[in-house]
Amino acid sequence: MSDTINLIIDGKQISVPPGTTILAAAREAGIEIPTICFHEATTSNALCRICVVEVEGSRVLLPSCVAHVSEGMKVQTQSERVTRSRRTILEMLESTVDLSDAPEIQTMIAEYKADGERFPQAKSRVSTPIDDNPMYLRDYAKCILCWRCVQVCAEDAQYTYAINFSSRGYDTQISTFYEVPMPESTCVFCGQCVAVCPTGALKPKRQWLLELGRTPDEIMDLTRSERRNRRRRVEAPSNDQA
């Protein structure tokens, strides 16, 4: 096998090692392709489809985060088909999720001239913030289902498996086992899920309380009893392992 692959991205001749993704090849050439679900530390699932590109000879658009380069490939990262898909995905996202804490996606929306009001009367994902532990808050109205939290909780980092999904399709939501409160789950409060969340759906409790205007002293008071309860629960002999 040859040790370089030659391809053309947006008219630019590029040479990269075999096994490189189109996304990585483009970035190396200074061509920026937007991504949402992609994260260096997690397995790419190619599910947001924002990074799709048009490849000559391919029936459908390809997700550049996982599609590998091949010899002679001709890629367009900003064709009409590509921009229509990106714009429509962003418009649907805006009509579905509260993106107020997702500045990166807000920038994309502006860049692709996506109309936030494109889908009137759309059912958005409504959910009350879940405040069930002293460490972080879960507000699934802000969740874009990028899967990063589930992945870092599982094989991508922690092997804790506290969270997975409930329901399916549009109604999918991140959930613990039978929706039990986080302290009753297998969660070890490592915080990795919060760290990879791109939209503020998972937020450190302290940050959330600060945003609500609480002072640091008030926050210490508010969370002290929670921390104590948590300790007690862990120490107490458990008769229900679920």
Add this chain to the structure above:
Amino acid sequence: MTDFDLTPLQAVLGGYAPQGRTALLPALHAAQEIYGYLPEPVAAEIARGLNIPLAEVFGVIDFYSLFYREPVGKTIIHVCNDPACAMAGSESILTRLTQHVEILKENNHTEELVTIERAPCLGLCEHAPAMLVNGRPIGQANTRTWEEMVESDPRRPDTKVDGSIRLLTANCGVGYTLSLWQYIAGGGYVAYRKALAGTPAEVIDTVKLSGLVGRGGAAFPTGVKWEGTAKAPGTQKYVVCNADEAEPGTFKDRVLMEDDPHSILEGLMIAAYAVGASKGYVYIRGEYLRPYQMMKIAVQEAREARLLGENILGSGFNFDIEIRRGAGAYICGEETALFESIEGKRGFPRVKPPFPTTHGLFGQPTSINNVETLANVPLILRMGVEEYRKIGTEKSPGPKLFCLSGDVERPGLYEVPFGTTFRELLFDLAGGVHSGHHLQAALFGGAAGAFALDSHLDVRLSFEDLRAAGLPLGSGVITVFDETRDMRDICLRLAHFFADESCGKCYPCQMGTQRQVEIIQRIMDGQVLPGDWERLHDIGWTMTDASLCGLGQTAASAVMSAMKHWPHLFKSPEALAQ
């Protein structure tokens, strides 16, 4: 929380434990048999028994529509809600059943004893309106009394099979399921013996020369798929029969499994020999309880006759088959989602490449074929390539099964050679449109298909002719609509189907199927908004171009086809005036 006696579950789990995670769906089915639903302690016990994280067991339970987290009635009624049954009056059946249950409750006859659910296509379209009562199929439900439907045990609906040739369906429609010995008496398993007498490469060559392509919808050359799997590096290889038939309007695989299960098993055995697989799976949709039972019996018969097992017929070839049941998810008909399901996971399709031929079930080289495709294999080996290729057209050789339903005089399964015209099939064989009515449209290829008009009547039903006419062959569905049908209602049902069945993995399909159904609903309600036409197009093209799997890529196909044929139905009065 009620205390659950976990002893009966533990007894069952012992048998599943050595398999680990892949036994999750079978274990959940077994648990639901015992407890009626899947409460938390039961799920926790299964997680422990199979060594699967709790949250992942929950994720699986909540993914599949036939698994229940909450208590349900002892009697569960699934009323089909898709076009063929809806046109035959399923909505009024739903109303009637719901009222009846209300009366029963008022009279204190029952407390939560009956659960009624709207179901996606149940694959009983030729018996519309159809429903399932605890998995038992009921046809012509509009003509049945409550007692007949729920309390007695009616016979299964008779198979309706006809056609201008009867090769794949030679043993179908006889009124019973063919046993192994009846199958052998008719020349069954001769092809398997023939295959075992030669080399795997010879079998692959024969199938390649026959021109057989997949009958599940994608039309991929079967021999090429087998060759890829055979040549892929790896010692453990698998063959899988995709019997997750759920495309609205399709019921061919159900008929084959119910009436002639051994023809499918023989095809799968030959496939296994060709690719070098020692283990095969048949994955049957959860709603097909009866075909599941028939296939299980057939496998048992084949094992007893030593057609499965070690050193089969003295050839040195070892092979066994496991029958698996889905649990209510159309997406599991997508090959990689089906693998995930067998592996005990949510039915999320995987990113391709890599393809199943090299990275399939359990990450191993796998050949996955549709039921009808496999049923063609013994036929090819028995007849020989030359005779087989005399059937059909040059580019589409062989027989093809078509599922006709809707406003057609004689709905049923029809076998014809490729190249038969739509007119011959609909009028000469199936008796045409209901008397006194004429053809408005026919949906080719199911929910993921496109509409044909009467101008298409003389199109020959072959891959090449249909492609030229811009119509999909799909899995062989033809749902007929007369001139009285409101095509917006049909589109609304198809849109609902996709919104219900989207797995939710990729954004275009997860949100697009929902936005699509919302817009069609308001069009149906006469509340169309300016810009809805463009919105539907943008959603449709985004799903088609950017979705991860075939479900999303075709979720707008029928709707966009309808918009092309009948734009006036989808446009606002203002837009039409322009």
